[in-house]
Amino acid sequence: MGWNSWNTFGEKISDKLIRQTADLMVDLGLDKAGYNYLVIDDCWSERYRDPKTHKLVPNKKKFPNGIKAVADYVHSKGLKFGIYSCCGVRTCANYPGSFDHEFLDADTFAEWGVDFLKYDFCCRPKHAYGPQLYRTMGHALRLCGREILFSACNWGSDDVWSWIRSAGAHMYRSTGDICDTFESFRKIATSQMDKLHASAPFCYNDMDMLTVGMYGKGNVGAQGCAELDYKTQFALWCMMGSPLMLGADLRNLTKKDPKYRNMMKLITNKELIAIDQDPEARPIFNCTISGEMFPTVCRLLANGDLAVAMFNFSDKEALMNVVYEAMGIPDAAGVDLHVRDVFSGEDCGVIREYFDRQVPAHDCFVFRCTPVRRK
Numbered sequence: 028m029g030w031n032s033w034n035t036f037g038e039k040i041s042d043k044l045i046r047q048t049a050d051l052m053v054d055l056g057l058d059k060a061g062y063n064y065l066v067i068d069d070c071w072s073e074r075y076r077d078p079k080t081h082k083l084v085p086n087k088k089k090f091p092n093g094i095k096a097v098a099d100y101v102h103s104k105g106l107k108f109g110i111y112s113c114c115g116v117r118t119c120a121n122y123p124g125s126f127d128h129e130f131l132d133a134d135t136f137a138e139w140g141v142d143f144l145k146y147d148f149c150c151r152p153k154h155a156y157g158p159q160l161y162r163t164m165g166h167a168l169r170l171c172g173r174e175i176l177f178s179a180c181n182w183g184s185d186d187v188w189s190w191i192r193s194a195g196a197h198m199y200r201s202t203g204d205i206c207d208t209f210e211s212f213r214k215i216a217t218s219q220m221d222k223l224h225a226s227a228p229f230c231y232n233d234m235d236m237l238t239v240g241m242y243g244k245g246n247v248g249a250q251g252c253a254e255l256d257y258k259t260q261f262a263l264w265c266m267m268g269s270p271l272m273l274g275a276d277l278r279n280l281t282k283k284d285p286k287y288r289n290m291m292k293l294i295t296n297k298e299l300i301a302i303d304q305d306p307e308a309r310p311i312f313n314c315t316i317s318g319e320m321f322p323t324v325c326r327l328l329a330n331g332d333l334a335v336a337m338f339n340f341s342d343k344e345a346l347m348n349v350v351y352e353a354m355g356i357p358d359a360a361g362v363d364l365h366v367r368d369v370f371s372g373e374d375c376g377v378i379r380e381y382f383d384r385q386v387p388a389h390d391c392f393v394f395r396c397t398p399v400r401r402k
């Protein structure tokens with residue numbers, strides 16, 4: 028869990044912005060909610076390496092005090108610090124990549140106090156083999172003398188789930204880039220429904236940085252989403268156990284405007300975060316009975332509970348069902364569910380066989396259910 032500069036700021040990053048963001052992560056209580064990593068994405072370096080040492084050079088205008096000073100500041104706030112590079116010769120925004128410099132770069136990052144490396148997939152030489160490039164950086168990070176979380180980013184291509192865990196990654200982008208529209212995150216979530224078997228402790232599917240609270244502003248702003256859409260996006264990421272990397276401008280989240288206040292409530296919702304971070308990290312399974320625009324999913328949680336969610340992806344209100352039989356609990360099993368609505372906090376009591384809800388367009392419900400044997 029953390030924050031990443033890309034979604035809002037793109038190349039417009041600076042020492043000042045990162046320090047401000049670190050302050051806000053603490054002042055808003057995001058750190059206490061679990062958001063610990065502050066990550067600078069692409070565009071932080073000069074266009075060329077140092078000609079003598081071949082090291083990456085922090086951009087002098089954006090980071091006049093260097094990267095270590097920023098990392099020190101982030102650490103002084105009790106947060107962890109992340110940076111970005113790419114396994115190709117150039118990054119996606121055309122800054123120097125780590126190809127053939129993996130060990131030097133990992134050592135440099137360790138010197139600077141980096142705790143997290145996002146590692147992209149652009150500009151690979153024609154002869155290079157993707158898995159090998161990630162393996163090399165995986166070794167370099169393990170040998171750099173500092174614990175650095177390895178966040179791979181090859182956009183879910185080349186059957187990444189079949190090899191990325193073995194390369195040492197701790198999380199890996201399993202989808203293309205998000206932009207701030209309902210369609211974008213709906214497609215991302217739908218594409219992951221049957222891919223989550225590969226998401227497990229020590230290496231998780233990463234569905235990309237959240238656009239929650241962006242309201243169309245910034246680098247991937249696009250048309251923006253409505254408040255309700257963000258609720259659904261956050262619930263999807265939590266149900267699917269994705270890393271939660273915020274992408275909004277945190278300065279906006281300090282505003283009294285209810286559209287931002289509600290975002291703060293949403294991203295610090297303890298019960299949703301607990302589902303996201305459930306230690307067993309089991310994938311959801313699909314128990315939909317009304318078609319792909321109305322997915323209903325269930326996830327087994329470590330304490331024996333079930334997280335159950337219904338999502339209305341359509342543009343019309345719909346009556347949606349949670350049918351226990353579709354979750355593998357036929358009525359004859361004699362098992363009822365004690366149901367709690369995660370958003371409203373309502374205790375819905377012990378319910379037999381099925382329950383339903385009228386779900387507005389783009390809205391969702393998330394329930395935490397405890398199975399109880401019928402007497």
Ligand code: GAL
Binds near residue numbers: 033120147180
């Ligand atoms: C993309 C990546 C984005 C962002 C961007 C930077 O490949 O998926 O998340 O890091 O590069 O150029």
